[in-house]
Amino acid sequence: MEKIKMTTPLVEMDGDEMTRILWQMIKDELILPFVDLKTEYYDLGLPYRDKTSDQVTVDSANATKKYGVAVKCATITPNVQRMSEYNLHEMWKSPNGTIRAMLDGTVFRTPITIPSIHPAVKFWKKPITIARHAYGDVYRDVELQVNEPGVAKLVFEGESGKKEEVVVHEFKGPGVLMGQHNLDKSIRSFAHSCFQYALSVKQTIWFATKDTISKKYDGRFKAIFEEVFQEYKERFEAAGIEYFYTLIDDAVARVMRSEGGFIWACKNYDGDVMSDMVSTAFGSLAMMTSVLVSPDGKYEYEAAHGTVTRHYYKYLKGEETSTNPMATIFAWSGAFRKRGELDNLPELVNYADQLEAACFDTLNEGLVTKDLVNLMEGITPKALTSLEFLRAIRERLATRLGA
Numbered sequence: 001m002e003k004i005k006m007t008t009p010l011v012e013m014d015g016d017e018m019t020r021i022l023w024q025m026i027k028d029e030l031i032l033p034f035v036d037l038k039t040e041y042y043d044l045g046l047p048y049r050d051k052t053s054d055q056v057t058v059d060s061a062n063a064t065k066k067y068g069v070a071v072k073c074a075t076i077t078p079n080v081q082r083m084s085e086y087n088l089h090e091m092w093k094s095p096n097g098t099i100r101a102m103l104d105g106t107v108f109r110t111p112i113t114i115p116s117i118h119p120a121v122k123f124w125k126k127p128i129t130i131a132r133h134a135y136g137d138v139y140r141d142v143e144l145q146v147n148e149p150g151v152a153k154l155v156f157e158g159e160s161g162k163k164e165e166v167v168v169h170e171f172k173g174p175g176v177l178m179g180q181h182n183l184d185k186s187i188r189s190f191a192h193s194c195f196q197y198a199l200s201v202k203q204t205i206w207f208a209t210k211d212t213i214s215k216k217y218d219g220r221f222k223a224i225f226e227e228v229f230q231e232y233k234e235r236f237e238a239a240g241i242e243y244f245y246t247l248i249d250d251a252v253a254r255v256m257r258s259e260g261g262f263i264w265a266c267k268n269y270d271g272d273v274m275s276d277m278v279s280t281a282f283g284s285l286a287m288m289t290s291v292l293v294s295p296d297g298k299y300e301y302e303a304a305h306g307t308v309t310r311h312y313y314k315y316l317k318g319e320e321t322s323t324n325p326m327a328t329i330f331a332w333s334g335a336f337r338k339r340g341e342l343d344n345l346p347e348l349v350n351y352a353d354q355l356e357a358a359c360f361d362t363l364n365e366g367l368v369t370k371d372l373v374n375l376m377e378g379i380t381p382k383a384l385t386s387l388e389f390l391r392a393i394r395e396r397l398a399t400r401l402g403a
Helices: 017-031 046-051 057-067 080-085 095-103 184-201 217-229 231-240 248-257 267-281 309-316 325-343 346-364 386-401
Strands: 012-013 039-043 069-072 106-111 128-135 142-146 150-157 163-171 176-177 205-209 244-245 263-264 288-293 299-303
Touching: 012 057, 012 325, 017 309, 017 325, 017 386, 039 057, 046 057, 057 069, 057 095, 069 095, 069 325, 095 288, 095 299, 106 184, 106 267, 128 184, 128 267, 142 150, 163 176, 184 205, 184 217, 184 231, 184 263, 184 288, 205 217, 205 248, 217 244, 244 248, 248 263, 263 267, 267 288, 288 325, 299 325, 325 346, 346 386
Parallel strands: 012 039, 012 069, 069 299, 128 263, 205 244, 205 263
Antiparallel strands: 106 128, 106 288, 142 176, 150 163, 288 299
């Protein structure tokens, strides 16, 4: 078959460790044989981020603003151990955090489900999408470790000269403290992204914080969401969907008793934790789509999981691995579909649809990576290496595309 043509490049953000290896394997097996691939490439692997003082991350985010659609591999956020392992000049911030802040977007994460893997929560019948705010809170906090008695204060000095001050705590001995913030502008963007997404998929949306305890911080989120929702209220009614607010502990209880099929909007940290809980309860973090959507319609698709370090060390020893590439494949398919929609390329949209269908064909035949074997019911699975799994998908994709 003639390769499918693209007109506008995808922004391609390469990553680290085992997911970087899978990234190239996916391109070689599932993309390059079928698509005349056009990308603007950025190496977000930790060594190159260090070499460029993380400027490459900023450049990739700006490219996403320019072209509108990006696809990102999983990346390392360094800690003390990584500083030593990679001989870094600095403990660079999370690339995801930088990109999310620059795009001012919201992360939507939805499980990839198949009939043979039943959710751990018996009531769940449909996927639950987590909408995670992608700015501020603990991810942009400042922290202090104190080693003596003293007074910690929260101080705001306005440009007008007005000064506000509250005592955080009177320390009698050693301890720790942190300060975190958010912005009305970002919270408003979060709300718009959530309501727009809910309308696009015609699903009810829940929003949950803890405003009974955090009366000003979480209370501000609640108030802005309610204000912004007034712009969407009539469209929600016409679409037959709802928006409602509840406390996060109440939301957790409701979620566990629900059938699913809705969007659960969470603040940054809550969304980080709850998306892992939802993905694991539905089967595996490797079976979770993730897309960052900005209020002005820019999209960055990625896998929800990390760089699979343990498998990477095995790979470096020359051992075969059975790493699940599904989330990364769906990052590519999501990006191709959106690029095709924006550029009016139905053949590219169809390729994305057929790629995902070929993945389901493979899984439903019981051909899987090792992480899924013990989760499957009513079928006898066969564990494959990563490359064997990708080649099985390629065979079914070629058949679907008539190649």
